Amino acid sequence: MALPENKAKQKKVQLQICGVSKDFDGTLAVNNVDLDIYQGEIFALLGASGCGKTTLLRMLAGFEKPSAGSILLEGEDMARLAPYQRPMNMMFQSYALFPHMTVENNIAFGLKQDRMPKQQIADKVAEVLGLVQMEAYAKRKPHQLSGGQQQRVALARSLAKSPKLLLLDEPMGALDKKLRTRMQLEIVNILEKVGVTCVMVTHDQEEAMTMADRVGIMNAGILSQVGSPMEVYERPNSRMTAEFIGSVNLFEGELVVDEVGYVEIASDSLESNIYIAHGIVGSEGMALAVAIRPEKINISRTEPAQAHNKARGVVEDIAYLGSHSVYHVRLPSGFKVLASVANSNRQIASDEQQRITWGDEVFVSWSDSCAVVLYS
Ligand SMILES: Nc1ncnc2c1ncn2[C@@H]1O[C@H](COP(=O)(O)OP(=O)(O)OP(=O)(O)O)[C@@H](O)[C@H]1O
Numbered sequence: 001m002a003l004p005e006n007k008a009k010q011k012k013v014q015l016q017i018c019g020v021s022k023d024f025d026g027t028l029a030v031n032n033v034d035l036d037i038y039q040g041e042i043f044a045l046l047g048a049s050g051c052g053k054t055t056l057l058r059m060l061a062g063f064e065k066p067s068a069g070s071i072l073l074e075g076e077d078m079a080r081l082a083p084y085q086r087p088m089n090m091m092f093q094s095y096a097l098f099p100h101m102t103v104e105n106n107i108a109f110g111l112k113q114d115r116m117p118k119q120q121i122a123d124k125v126a127e128v129l130g131l132v133q134m135e136a137y138a139k140r141k142p143h144q145l146s147g148g149q150q151q152r153v154a155l156a157r158s159l160a161k162s163p164k165l166l167l168l169d170e171p172m173g174a175l176d177k178k179l180r181t182r183m184q185l186e187i188v189n190i191l192e193k194v195g196v197t198c199v200m201v202t203h204d205q206e207e208a209m210t211m212a213d214r215v216g217i218m219n220a221g222i223l224s225q226v227g228s229p230m231e232v233y234e235r236p237n238s239r240m241t242a243e244f245i246g247s248v249n250l251f252e253g254e255l256v257v258d259e260v261g262y263v264e265i266a267s268d269s270l271e272s273n274i275y276i277a278h279g280i281v282g283s284e285g286m287a288l289a290v291a292i293r294p295e296k297i298n299i300s301r302t303e304p305a306q307a308h309n310k311a312r313g314v315v316e317d318i319a320y321l322g323s324h325s326v327y328h329v330r331l332p333s334g335f336k337v338l339a340s341v342a343n344s345n346r347q348i349a350s351d352e353q354q355r356i357t358w359g360d361e362v363f364v365s366w367s368d369s370c371a372v373v374l375y376s
């Protein structure tokens with residue numbers, strides 16, 4: 001059976017980044033990145049400050065020349081094209097609007113340079129202003145707009161030339177938290193409406209998870225993991241990714257029982273072995289880490305019936321975060337386990353849980369299948 005048209009489209013590779021590196025006088029800002037971007041997707045590059053996100057984006061846009069590798073858009077090598085010749089548009093963090101020009105002239109500027117006929121320009125400006133719901137502000141200057149409105153104008157300007165690829169560097173960087181959250185969803189809606197492929201850069205993991213179809217985690221110039229937000233959260237492939245995306249309990253340990261159907265890992269942080277109900281790639285004696293998300297940890301006053309994966313501890317701290325609370329439970333080893341409990345479940349949670357408070361002796365426990373084994 002043929003794939004539905006939109007599904008087939010989604011899987012069409014539009015941009016190929018092949019072995020791309022950037023060496024700044026001996027510093028490898030981007031290190032041998034291989035990545036395919038699909039048509040129409042929103043892809044977010046995520047990583048700590050200085051990991052090479054902007055440098056990679058600038059190479060895509062043509063502002064920076066790769067030291068090695070190639071960038072192909074729809075099969076065409078971009079190497080010989082100057083930034084303005086590339087069917088892409090990059091929106092900068094500062095928006096870079098012309099302060100002396102009205103909103104409509106800001107948007108029309110690039111189209112005039114391309115010698116588009118006047119009427120066509122007027123139509124296009126109206127179209128993109130409508131798209132970002134800024135028709136009423138056409139005659140204003142940037143300083144007469146709020147941060148969110150300026151951002152919408154910048155986005156409209158980026159879309160005016162109908163680029164095949166939109167590059168966004170920290171698009172929400174200048175906005176406050178509340179406006180950021182609203183604009184994230186708004187931008188996704190606009191991009192989906194236009195159907196443009198988008199590579200965006202952010203250091204905000206929540207933003208990446210909210211907006212992107214797939215995320216790429218960068219660490220010191222290396223693209224260390226690529227996947228859907230859920231994949232990278234549920235199946236991180238390294239300690240770095242596990243710790244970077246959300247919070248995590250990371251038990252350093254050693255593989256002590258290695259069977260086909262299960263393994264056991266001994267950790268100095270725990271008195272009994274971690275039991276994992278499936279085989280892993282490894283050999284006895286191997287050092288590895290086990291990652292367990294706080295929401296996978298149960299907390300109770302009485303000892304759970306399960307044979308494995310439980311530990312006694314003392315509640316040292318409780319952070320109330322509105323939708324959920326995070327319990328910090330100190331184990332005899334000194335290790336602090338984070339257990340996240342949804343507050344919406346409070347009413348249906350047992351009375352016992354309600355009563356858990358600072359200084360209480362509790363048990364933390366987790367299932368045999370929720371732990372992720374990390375090798376690097
Ligand atoms: N023009 C340049 N010359 C020399 N080194 C540079 C240049 N541009 C960037 N770098 C270095 O390359 C590395 C990656 O920088 P980049 O701006 O790509 O990081 P980033 O991931 O975008 O960080 P941030 O989140 O802070 O914006 C950094 O160590 C930076 O100092």
Ligand SMILES: [Mg+2]
Nearest residue numbers: 053054055201
């Ligand atoms: Mg940057």
